[in-house]
Amino acid sequence: MEVKKLDSKKNSRTIKEINAKIKTGDVQVLTAEEMKKLVESSGVEVAFKEVDVVTTGTFGAMCSSGAIINVGHSDPPIKIQRAWINEVEACHPGAAVDLYIGATAMSETQPFEYGGGHVIEDLIRGKEVELKATAYGTDCYPRTRIKTNLTRNDLNQFYLLNFRNCYQRYACAVNSRDETIYTYMGKLLPRLRNATFSGAGELNPLMNDPDYETIGIGTHIFLGGAQGYVIGEGTQHDPQNLSGTLMVRGNCKKMTTDFLQGAAFTRYGTTLYVGIGIPIPILNEGLAKKTAIRDNEIFTNVVDYGVPRRDRPKLGKVSYKELKSGAITINDKKIRVSSLSSLKTAKNIAGTLKSWIENGSFHLTAPVERLPIDSVFKPMKQTEETSFVANVMHAAVTCNESEKIRDIADRIVTKSVNHIVVVDDDGRLCGIVTSWDITRAMAEGKKALADVVTRRVVTAKPDEPLETASRKMAQHNISALPVIDSKRKVLGIVTAEDVSKLLGR
Amino acid sequence: MAQPITAEIILEHKVPINIITAHVTSKGGEVLAEVPDESLETVVQAFRQRGATVTLPKLIEVDSEKCFSCGACVALCPVEAITFADDFSVNFSKEKCVGSTCGACVDACPARAIKSVKQNNSELTDNTH
Numbered sequence: 099m100e101v102k103k104l105d106s107k108k109n110s111r112t113i114k115e116i117n118a119k120i121k122t123g124d125v126q127v128l129t130a131e132e133m134k135k136l137v138e139s140s141g142v143e144v145a146f147k148e149v150d151v152v153t154t155g156t157f158g159a160m161c162s163s164g165a166i167i168n169v170g171h172s173d174p175p176i177k178i179q180r181a182w183i184n185e186v187e188a189c190h191p192g193a194a195v196d197l198y199i200g201a202t203a204m205s206e207t208q209p210f211e212y213g214g215g216h217v218i219e220d221l222i223r224g225k226e227v228e229l230k231a232t233a234y235g236t237d238c239y240p241r242t243r244i245k246t247n248l249t250r251n252d253l254n255q256f257y258l259l260n261f262r263n264c265y266q267r268y269a270c271a272v273n274s275r276d277e278t279i280y281t282y283m284g285k286l287l288p289r290l291r292n293a294t295f296s297g298a299g300e301l302n303p304l305m306n307d308p309d310y311e312t313i314g315i316g317t318h319i320f321l322g323g324a325q326g327y328v329i330g331e332g333t334q335h336d337p338q339n340l341s342g343t344l345m346v347r348g349n350c351k352k353m354t355t356d357f358l359q360g361a362a363f364t365r366y367g368t369t370l371y372v373g374i375g376i377p378i379p380i381l382n383e384g385l386a387k388k389t390a391i392r393d394n395e396i397f398t399n400v401v402d403y404g405v406p407r408r409d410r411p412k413l414g415k416v417s418y419k420e421l422k423s424g425a426i427t428i429n430d431k432k433i434r435v436s437s438l439s440s441l442k443t444a445k446n447i448a449g450t451l452k453s454w455i456e457n458g459s460f461h462l463t464a465p466v467e468r469l470p471i472d473s474v475f476k477p478m479k480q481t482e483e484t485s486f487v488a489n490v491m492h493a494a495v496t497c498n499e500s501e502k503i504r505d506i507a508d509r510i511v512t513k514s515v516n517h518i519v520v521v522d523d524d525g526r527l528c529g530i531v532t533s534w535d536i537t538r539a540m541a542e543g544k545k546a547l548a549d550v551v552t553r554r555v556v557t558a559k560p561d562e563p564l565e566t567a568s569r570k571m572a573q574h575n576i577s578a579l580p581v582i583d584s585k586r587k588v589l590g591i592v593t594a595e596d597v598s599k600l601l602g603r
Numbered sequence: 604m605a606q607p608i609t610a611e612i613i614l615e616h617k618v619p620i621n622i623i624t625a626h627v628t629s630k631g632g633e634v635l636a637e638v639p640d641e642s643l644e645t646v647v648q649a650f651r652q653r654g655a656t657v658t659l660p661k662l663i664e665v666d667s668e669k670c671f672s673c674g675a676c677v678a679l680c681p682v683e684a685i686t687f688a689d690d691f692s693v694n695f696s697k698e699k700c701v702g703s704t705c706g707a708c709v710d711a712c713p714a715r716a717i718k719s720v721k722q723n724n725s726e727l728t729d730n731t732h
Contacts, residue, residue, distance in 0.1 A: 157671075158673075159713065211715070280710075284675045284711055284713075285675070285679060285707075285710065285711040287679070292678045292679055293678065294675065294678070359671055359714065361713035361714060361715075362713060362715055363713055364710040364711065369713070371671065371673070371713070424677070424678070424687070434677075434678035435678055436674040436675065436676070436677035436678035436679075436687075437673060437674040437675075437677075438673055438674070438675050438713070439673060440671050440672045440673045440674070440691070441672075441674070441691035442672040442690055442691040442692050442693075443671060443672065445690070445691070
């Protein structure tokens with residue numbers, strides 16, 4: 099390989115110089131993977147001298163995505179008030195016929211299976227979609243209803259406008275609960291039986307330029323198989339926690355579904371998988387060194403998604419190297435782990451962007467304003483008190499397993515309750531019996547409590563939000579949850595009545 | 604009257620039947636068994652003639668057009684029928700897959716590329732004939 103060497107005295111290069119080399123076909127481009135190998139084998143100095151650009155890539159579920167669509171004016175014209183594309187409601191934040199279709203908006207007829215992300219994918223695929231809209235009618239826009247079929251060629255503007263993409267890194271998710279949960283981090287089996295993660299690690303664009311030296315407003319990028327731009331930092335940009343994000347824009351009419359796909363997460367909702375690749379110009383030795391970052395240097399927290407709170411417990415730290423290996427170890431337990439984002443497509447993006455630059459079809463831009471490096475991601479200010487199980491639970495009426503059914507029937511009447519919590523001598527949960535269980539036992543002539551106790555008890559923790567407790571009761575079709583501590587000691591009980599008194603106010 | 608029908612069928616048709624799980628009481632029971640493909644029809648008919656209800660577990664099928672190799676299914680597979688290749692393509696092994704008796708991957712696929720499908724031999728799946 100013949101390499102055009104830099105002037106040996108020169109310790110920097112400019113984007114203008116790189117673009118000149120792209121024009122003449124002399125540019126030296128490596129994918130992030132290739133760059134890491136070069137730095138390992140030949141060192142930072144050589145890598146800086148030989149490489150002009152390093153290409154990165156990521157392909158993952160990016161919920162804060164969507165497309166701005168202008169559908170043109172009908173005759174007579176309509177000022178759209180509400181609109182649906184393939185039964186997915188679009189926002190109408192502006193004038194008459196501008197719509198924004200969000201990735202997570204769900205179809206009213208196929209919720210959780212088809213959503214805004216799928217509408218965008220279908221349009222890019224060239225499929226026809228159905229637009230339905232209603233309006234209140236004005237003197238200038240008299241029409242109140244419209245129904246029409248459109249393809250992407252019928253749209254004026256069709257731009258991807260994503261307000262949070264490309265997280266620099268993301269948490270690894272596990273679930274400590276006794277039941278499988280379905281989250282935006284995928285399906286999480288009970289008792290930490292699997293783990294999921296997202297992000298491309300050492301291939302991630304922001305991870306290869308962690309000080310955002312070259313990335314900011316106006317950075318020319320690969321977006322969904324077309325060329326797009328960074329238009330600023332993304333929402334929830336959190337640079338001080340190595341969790342930067344991007345806001346991006348690109349022309350959907352030029353995108354391909356290899357790099358932009360609608361997706362559905364069971365019991366969570368729909369989203370859009372977005373492919374982003376950013377070229378990092380190697381302007382100085384520092385950037386050569388930064389783009390050499392490896393997966394074993396990038397750490398993330400293992401977070402318990404079984405706890406439905408903003409600050410979920412962190413169970414440990416793992417590197418992306420461990421995550422990509424298929425197994426992590428938490429509390430001496432080996433847990434199988436797999437990604438939600440496609441590392442295969444991330445590599446493909448870095449490779450495609452490299453070929454675009456090499457064949458002169460993609461040029462680099464210097465940002466007109468860099469991404470913030472000191473902003474803070476604040477939690478929500480809440481002016482209304484939130485209710486937790488501890489706020490409404492009350493003392494449980496208990497019994498132990500050796501008691502007679504007759505005595506428990508008496509207790510149900512005298513204490514006027516429907517649920518008796520069965521505990522051992524230390525007050526730990528053994529089971530639960532309801533007035534219905536006791537009535538049936540007496541009708542069937544059963545005497546031993548052990549025959550009627552429910553032993554697989556659905557429980558609540560005192561710091562659990564009331565909404566979660568209410569959801570559990572609805573899901574299991576039950577009307578009370580014993581409240582227990584981490585040692586399964588019974589602290590009280592919360593009933594459907596307690597919940598409806600508070601939430602139904 | 605309890606009859607050793609599995610033993611009878613093995614002897615009569617000289618077919619190896621591998622019992623994977625069995626829950627049998629005096630009133631009846633359920634047996635999950637593995638049968639060689641070439642003897643499937645014979646064995647199913649033989650069980651049905653003896654009054655047993657036979658169902659065939661559905662197969663798991665992956666639509667490779669829809670799959671974008673995210674890997675959401677990989678760690679969920681209890682028999683390692685779904686694995687990553689070196690280039691992080693997701694590979695699915697039909698031979699290792701235990702079918703709809705498991706199905707852990709089906710509702711975890713964001714691309715909805717994994718489906719439980721009936722065996723294509725419709726004569727065997729119809730229990731009434």
